[in-house]
Amino acid sequence: MPHPHPIELLRFNTCGSVDDGKSTLIGRLLYDSKNLMEDQIEALERSADITGGGQINLANLTDGLRAEREQGITIDVAYRYFATPRRKFIVADTPGHVQYTRNMVTGASTANLSIVLVDARQGVIEQSRRHTYLAALLGIPHIVIAVNKMDLVGWSEERFLEIRDEFEKFLPRLDTLRDVKFIPMSALNGDNVVDPSKHTPWYQGPALLGHLETVHIASDWNMSAFRFPVQWVNRPNNPTDQNLHDFRGLSGQIAGGLVRKGQPVIVLPSGLRSSIKEIWTHQSAVEEAFCPQSVTLCLEHDVDVSRGDMIVGFENLPGMGSDLQARVCWMHQRPLQPGKKYFLKHSTQTVQAVITSLESRINISTFEPEPHPPELTINDIGVIRIKTAKPLVFDGYNTNRLTGSFILIEQGTNATVAAGMLTAPGAAVKLDDNDFAI
Amino acid sequence: MNSYHLDHLQYLETEAIHVMREVAAEFERPVLLFSGGKDSICLLRLAEKAFLPSDLPMPFLNIETGHEFPELLEFRDRRAAQLGAKLLVRTVDDAIAKGLAMPKPGVVSRNQLQTPALLGAIEEFHFDCCIGGARRDEEKARAKERFFSFRDGFGQWDPKNQRPEIWNLYNARVNQGENMRVFPLSNWTEMDVWEYIKREQLEVPNIYFSHTRDCFRRGGQWTPLPPDHTDTTKPDPYAGARPKPNEPIKKLVVRVRTIADMISTGMIESPAESVDDIIAEIAAARVTERGTRADDRASEAAMEDRKKAGYF
Numbered sequence: 001m002p003h004p005h006p007i008e009l010l011r012f013n014t015c016g017s018v019d020d021g022k023s024t025l026i027g028r029l030l031y032d033s034k035n036l037m038e039d040q041i042e043a044l045e046r047s048a049d050i051t052g053g054g055q056i057n058l059a060n061l062t063d064g065l066r067a068e069r070e071q072g073i074t075i076d077v078a079y080r081y082f083a084t085p086r087r088k089f090i091v092a093d094t095p096g097h098v099q100y101t102r103n104m105v106t107g108a109s110t111a112n113l114s115i116v117l118v119d120a121r122q123g124v125i126e127q128s129r130r131h132t133y134l135a136a137l138l139g140i141p142h143i144v145i146a147v148n149k150m151d152l153v154g155w156s157e158e159r160f161l162e163i164r165d166e167f168e169k170f171l172p173r174l175d176t177l178r179d180v181k182f183i184p185m186s187a188l189n190g191d192n193v194v195d196p197s198k199h200t201p202w203y204q205g206p207a208l209l210g211h212l213e214t215v216h217i218a219s220d221w222n223m224s225a226f227r228f229p230v231q232w233v234n235r236p237n238n239p240t241d242q243n244l245h246d247f248r249g250l251s252g253q254i255a256g257g258l259v260r261k262g263q264p265v266i267v268l269p270s271g272l273r274s275s276i277k278e279i280w281t282h283q284s285a286v287e288e289a290f291c292p293q294s295v296t297l298c299l300e301h302d303v304d305v306s307r308g309d310m311i312v313g314f315e316n317l318p319g320m321g322s323d324l325q326a327r328v329c330w331m332h333q334r335p336l337q338p339g340k341k342y343f344l345k346h347s348t349q350t351v352q353a354v355i356t357s358l359e360s361r362i363n364i365s366t367f368e369p370e371p372h373p374p375e376l377t378i379n380d381i382g383v384i385r386i387k388t389a390k391p392l393v394f395d396g397y398n399t400n401r402l403t404g405s406f407i408l409i410e411q412g413t414n415a416t417v418a419a420g421m422l423t424a425p426g427a428a429v430k431l432d433d434n435d436f437a438i
Numbered sequence: 439m440n441s442y443h444l445d446h447l448q449y450l451e452t453e454a455i456h457v458m459r460e461v462a463a464e465f466e467r468p469v470l471l472f473s474g475g476k477d478s479i480c481l482l483r484l485a486e487k488a489f490l491p492s493d494l495p496m497p498f499l500n501i502e503t504g505h506e507f508p509e510l511l512e513f514r515d516r517r518a519a520q521l522g523a524k525l526l527v528r529t530v531d532d533a534i535a536k537g538l539a540m541p542k543p544g545v546v547s548r549n550q551l552q553t554p555a556l557l558g559a560i561e562e563f564h565f566d567c568c569i570g571g572a573r574r575d576e577e578k579a580r581a582k583e584r585f586f587s588f589r590d591g592f593g594q595w596d597p598k599n600q601r602p603e604i605w606n607l608y609n610a611r612v613n614q615g616e617n618m619r620v621f622p623l624s625n626w627t628e629m630d631v632w633e634y635i636k637r638e639q640l641e642v643p644n645i646y647f648s649h650t651r652d653c654f655r656r657g658g659q660w661t662p663l664p665p666d667h668t669d670t671t672k673p674d675p676y677a678g679a680r681p682k683p684n685e686p687i688k689k690l691v692v693r694v695r696t697i698a699d700m701i702s703t704g705m706i707e708s709p710a711e712s713v714d715d716i717i718a719e720i721a722a723a724r725v726t727e728r729g730t731r732a733d734d735r736a737s738e739a740a741m742e743d744r745k746k747a748g749y750f
Binding site: 006007008077079080081083090105106110223232234236238244247251252253258283290292293331343345402406407409414416419 | 442443444445446448449450451452453455456459460462463486487488489490491492493574575578581582597598600601602603604605606607609611612613624625627629723
């Protein structure tokens with residue numbers, strides 16, 4: 001049925017170590033919220049017959065590749081989609097093996113919420129700390145600590161509180177985390193997943209799905225400073241239609257704030273000034289647009305603008321520079337080495353970059369920086385300094401995920417080797433009074 | 439919820455438009471795979487939104503198996519002409535004639551033969567990127583696919599070694615001979631597609647709506663009766679795909695939920711006559727969309743195996 005009111009979209013990811021039951025949890029969410037279809041259940045039953053035991057293995061729903069089913073592990077991020085009358089959900093099921101941590105970063109980079117699974121028998125292990133740290137690093141606003149397999153510890157409230165205490169010892173040090181919720185559950189049996197459990201009378205909070213449906217997703221988008229990375233220059237060049245012949249639009253996705261018709265803007269890095277003449281969506285001009293809409297802007301003046309430029313408002317100016325500091329998550333077998341050149345893709349531009357120094361590696365157990373390691377290896381997180389061949393127009397990652405993030409690409413192989421989060425600029429870009437003001 | 443808020447379809451739309459513009463900006467010779475099916479119909483609207491008033495900066499490509507629903511071909515050609523797009527068609531027959539594809543003895547379906555035909559077209563036109571309408575919710579192996587899915591010089595997908603895809607920063611770099619498959623609808627569900635078709639008032643081929651058709655039962659589904667074999671100077675393209683004596687023909691009120699070709703598509707019995715009816719039907723559906731496609735049910739890993747070989 002058509003929806004009488006807008007349906008919100010919540011993106012979340014699940015993480016935990018091997019056998020914490022991530023895939024089982026997603027299977028349970030889909031199964032109990034009636035989002036599984038008969039042929040999917042039949043396929044599950046068929047594979048259950050083959051693997052023996054006869055019991056339906058809910059993890060087979062997300063473990064889509066043959067090697068995964070054979071080894072009973074999850075290799076890559078699997079995306080799942082389900083809906084309740086209140087919300088639509090995109091789920092990234094991210095693997096827990098150490099060597100696949102890069103996939104957790106992939107799945108978590110677009111999430112509103114992370115579910116960190118913990119085996120109630122084991123409590124907090126290094127993976128739990130690593131995943132919670134990564135969620136904080138990636139700026140995910142909401143975390144759920146799912147204390148799973150509670151049935152195997154006799155539904156003990158004492159054990160649940162012990163684990164919560166273990167987390168609360170280190171959570172205050174992850175200062176970007178604002179909202180952390182603990183839920184005792186058994187994904188295998190469905191307790192506190194969709195339906196509240198009768199085994200946890202001591203737990204007053206919602207079941208997981210109820211929480212996912214109601215958690216307030218304060219917009220992830222930065223609405224305070226207009227940022228428009230120019231993605232594609234729209235020039236019809238139509239010789240027969242004079243209007244089209246003169247049309248010169250700048251297409252892109254608004255990466256922050258709002259833009260209004262008539263608003264004065266600056267093109268960076270050139271510093272050229274103009275104002276917004278028209279804002280186009282499909283076939284119609286609008287008065288204003290906001291992040292993360294995809295639009296086409298026309299400027300009042302015919303200034304030189306191309307892909308990779310950033311159009312910004314006069315308030316809350318971004319930083320601009322080619323000597324940058326960033327935290328990176330290293331994602332490739334070949335380690336990061338200071339002095340090596342990479343391609344750096346930031347918003348809509350790709351530039352050459354060289355890593356000028358490796359300042360520290362973060363010890364995931366203590367969250368402490370270890371100064372000047374020789375290299376960063378796969379799944380390491382470190383702080384680097386980087387020099388780019390052209391200046392970047394950027395914000396700190398904690399201010400704006402879209403203008404504060406980048407990836408590093410290895411030259412030659414084109415492998416994506418790192419996810420980077422920029423440190424806030426020391427100062428906003430200085431506008432020269434003598435800039436060419438049209 | 440303030441007024442500066444996107445609902446789920448607007449969110450999916452802005453994400454997909456962003457992806458399409460990245461393709462236009464980063465690739466030299468992209469192509470959009472347009473079959474006339476519901477997913478690629480959405481792709482076309484997104485392309486219009488991404489690029490108008492400029493002409494679409496890429497041609498359309500369709501690989502025909504030779505078993506297409508005529509209604510679909512008529513719609514495909516008309517829609518491409520409306521948009522002023524260049525439509526390229528390559529066929530499995532051509533690929534067989536050129537020795538690129540080799541039919542397996544006894545196998546009537548040409549689904550798998552589309553792979554060499556597609557790879558042949560990529561090589562012929564030097565395409566470095568193909569935009570497709572695949573969605574992650576369709577199938578388990580697709581659920582692991584990236585927006586920008588890298589293919590090596592043989593067109594192969596390596597699921598264990600995919601490039602991590604972080605934020606909205608897509609790594610579009612390929613070397614000579616390699617190419618990218620890009621899926622702007624990755625995050626869309628079947629329901630999202632129909633809701634978008636409704637919101638945008640998009641025309642779809644009439645075989646999506648209920649109609650009367652001769653069908654026969656095979657492989658647990660209603661298979662459409664192929665057209666008569668009239669040109670007897672050539673071998674029957676539907677040899678082996680015609681009903682056997684123990685497969686009686688029935689006149690049914692049916693529609694398609696997903697379209698492959700006439701051999702691989704199961705018709706579903708349905709009274710749905712409008713997009714609203716279809717949305718209501720999907721909301722109440724008890725089997726997935728691909729449950730009606732014989733090609734996916736071949737084995738638990740059917741899709742994974744085809745994708746590794748370069749299938750779309």
